[in-house]
Amino acid sequence: MKAAVIWTGDPDEGALRRLLAAAGETGAGQVEAWLFSKAAVEIANLPVTEIVNIPGEGPWLAERLVPPLSILFSERQPDILLFHNGTFSNATAVRLAHAVGAKCALSVEKFIPKETGLSLHRRILGMNLLGEFVCQILPLVVSVSTGSYDPIGGEAKPKITTTNLSYGGSEWCSNYRESENTARETLADRDLILVGGRGIGGEKGMNELRELGELMNGGVGSTRPVALDGCSPLENIIGVSGLSVSPKLCLTFGTSGSTPFIKGIEKSDCIIAVNNDPEAMVFNYSHFGIVGDCASILSHLKSLIRSSKTDV
Amino acid sequence: MRILSCFKITHDLEHLPLESFRNICRNGLDLSGKTRIFGNYDETALEIGLVLGDALRRSGNSADLTAITVGQCEQRFSRRLFAAGYGRVVCAQCPAGAEASPKFIASAIRDYVVATGGFDAILAGSQAGPFEHGQVPFILAASLCLPSLTGVIDIAICDSGFSITGKNDSGIYSCDVAGPSVYVVGDARHAYLRMPTLREQLAAAKSEIEFFTVNPPPNGDDIAFQKAWLEEPEGTCTFIEADTMEEKVQLLWDRHLKELMP
Numbered sequence: 001m002k003a004a005v006i007w008t009g010d011p012d013e014g015a016l017r018r019l020l021a022a023a024g025e026t027g028a029g030q031v032e033a034w035l036f037s038k039a040a041v042e043i044a045n046l047p048v049t050e051i052v053n054i055p056g057e058g059p060w061l062a063e064r065l066v067p068p069l070s071i072l073f074s075e076r077q078p079d080i081l082l083f084h085n086g087t088f089s090n091a092t093a094v095r096l097a098h099a100v101g102a103k104c105a106l107s108v109e110k111f112i113p114k115e116t117g118l119s120l121h122r123r124i125l126g127m128n129l130l131g132e133f134v135c136q137i138l139p140l141v142v143s144v145s146t147g148s149y150d151p152i153g154g155e156a157k158p159k160i161t162t163t164n165l166s167y168g169g170s171e172w173c174s175n176y177r178e179s180e181n182t183a184r185e186t187l188a189d190r191d192l193i194l195v196g197g198r199g200i201g202g203e204k205g206m207n208e209l210r211e212l213g214e215l216m217n218g219g220v221g222s223t224r225p226v227a228l229d230g231c232s233p234l235e236n237i238i239g240v241s242g243l244s245v246s247p248k249l250c251l252t253f254g255t256s257g258s259t260p261f262i263k264g265i266e267k268s269d270c271i272i273a274v275n276n277d278p279e280a281m282v283f284n285y286s287h288f289g290i291v292g293d294c295a296s297i298l299s300h301l302k303s304l305i306r307s308s309k310t311d312v
Numbered sequence: 313m314r315i316l317s318c319f320k321i322t323h324d325l326e327h328l329p330l331e332s333f334r335n336i337c338r339n340g341l342d343l344s345g346k347t348r349i350f351g352n353y354d355e356t357a358l359e360i361g362l363v364l365g366d367a368l369r370r371s372g373n374s375a376d377l378t379a380i381t382v383g384q385c386e387q388r389f390s391r392r393l394f395a396a397g398y399g400r401v402v403c404a405q406c407p408a409g410a411e412a413s414p415k416f417i418a419s420a421i422r423d424y425v426v427a428t429g430g431f432d433a434i435l436a437g438s439q440a441g442p443f444e445h446g447q448v449p450f451i452l453a454a455s456l457c458l459p460s461l462t463g464v465i466d467i468a469i470c471d472s473g474f475s476i477t478g479k480n481d482s483g484i485y486s487c488d489v490a491g492p493s494v495y496v497v498g499d500a501r502h503a504y505l506r507m508p509t510l511r512e513q514l515a516a517a518k519s520e521i522e523f524f525t526v527n528p529p530p531n532g533d534d535i536a537f538q539k540a541w542l543e544e545p546e547g548t549c550t551f552i553e554a555d556t557m558e559e560k561v562q563l564l565w566d567r568h569l570k571e572l573m574p
């Protein structure tokens with residue numbers, strides 16, 4: 001079986017190696033990497049048989065990549081094509097599958113080759129459960145939740161090819177601009193991240209949390225409902241629909257512990273939850289917990305830090 | 313301008329305890345008895361459709377708003393949509409379970425779009441239960457030969473058509489779109505469907521949902537669902553106990569936070 005891993009934008013070797021780990025799990029004996037970026041790149045040691053560069057300029061829109069992808073697909077005939085899970089790559093995966101008549105599945109976390117077909121594990125029911133699906137007919141286009149994989153090791157000397165395939169047009173779209181998500185950098189580098197959920201008490205509670213974040217040099221994020229209520233920026237949502245963080249300590253205030261949120265903090269070294277409901281699901285996923293009122297705990301904590309700073 | 317908002321009625325799973333999920337798994341994904349709600353992102357798409365309608369009317373344009381679903385749609389949902397401002401609510405009825413196939417849903421909506429002469433903007437949520445395929449808007453766009461923009465968080469009117477703001481993997485993007493397009497709505501600024509006034513509800517009380525029947529293809533799902541299971545949490549939480557809240561906070565500080573201070 002032949003697989004192709006597809007990367008769009010600036011290549012990230014670590015993430016590519018995670019995709020390659022997923023490709024290996026499908027049982028593919030031969031794997032190529034197709035790289036769509038501004039300039040041709042050489043990741044000299046990547047353990048693939050061939051790196052195919054398709055250089056081009058943005059904007060990165062799904063329909064612009066489908067024409068060159070379709071040509072590569074018909075030329076090279078892979079059985080399975082793997083994208084990393086993301087808003088843009090998911091759109092591209094589905095449109096490619098439609099264009100070439102392949103099957104499609106998004107956000108796959110595990111592959112198990114079986115006699116009946118290729119078993120795919122994905123999250124279902126609001127990400128709360130894992131589901132098994134079986135694909136009996138190839139080719140298959142998937143996006144992979146790369147966070148579920150460790151980067152594959154090993155080195156090889158792949159053949160490196162650069163194509164002159166053209167990206168599709170984007171006449172329908174003008175004035176395209178992108179701004180970096182500063183929240184990603186701000187939160188990704190922190191040892192401490194504080195997260196507010198609905199139980200924190202709306203805007204007032206989030207303001208208190210931001211004050212605490214400043215005192216402790218911690219990053220501040222929120223669950224999706226808090227952001228949608230306008231109490232925190234959309235860019236700072238933590239969870240499946242936002243950022244995944246992995247600080248030394250994640251301190252949550254008034255979060256219920258729904259699975260989509262927990263997926264965003266589960267890689268933290270230590271999770272401490274504050275909630276006034278001792279039965280809250282968040283405690284099932286936390287290392288430590290405090291049952292109590294968020295406002296009171298925030299207030300005590302700020303006083304304690306201020307007095308400790310004064311003492312010094 | 314004609315705007316189509318696609319929605320799905322799903323189940324409210326946000327506050328269910330773990331035991332409910334264990335039961336759902338044991339009973340073969342039986343969701344009967346669970347409260348039915350608009351899909352989260354679909355509700356946002358519906359509200360953005362209304363916001364867009366408001367903006368069009370303010371700028372002197374006409375706004376023809378239609379909401380469409382595939383599967384079942386109780387009257388309380390359609391009445392809410394009529395009262396909120398949708399002029400037409402359409403339900404493509406199909407055999408139970410068929411609405412789980414993204415290709416089938418997309419083809420049903422495509423047929424409606426083609427039969428009714430097309431729309432200037434088609435809005436859909438980025439994810440909807442139970443199987444969270446997340447594919448319908450993209451298949452719909454591809455089958456209608458329309459472009460699609462994903463992660464959309466805001467839409468406004470501009471000279472060339474629509475001015476779009478969206479969130480993608482690297483940050484926030486914005487662009488202007490001319491011509492019909494499919495907009496896949498993510499975590500947007502207008503997240504919840506507006507609450508109609510009593511007057512609006514009374515005015516919409518006699519509006520009728522339009523039904524049409526669609527039949528799924530005989531060969532069924534391409535990728536067949538087999539089973540579901542719950543990842544059991546480790547459940548090793550140690551509660552910080554003390555007589556007073558001040559003492560609890562002091563313990564939290566001493567044991568976990570002090571060492572992280574700059």
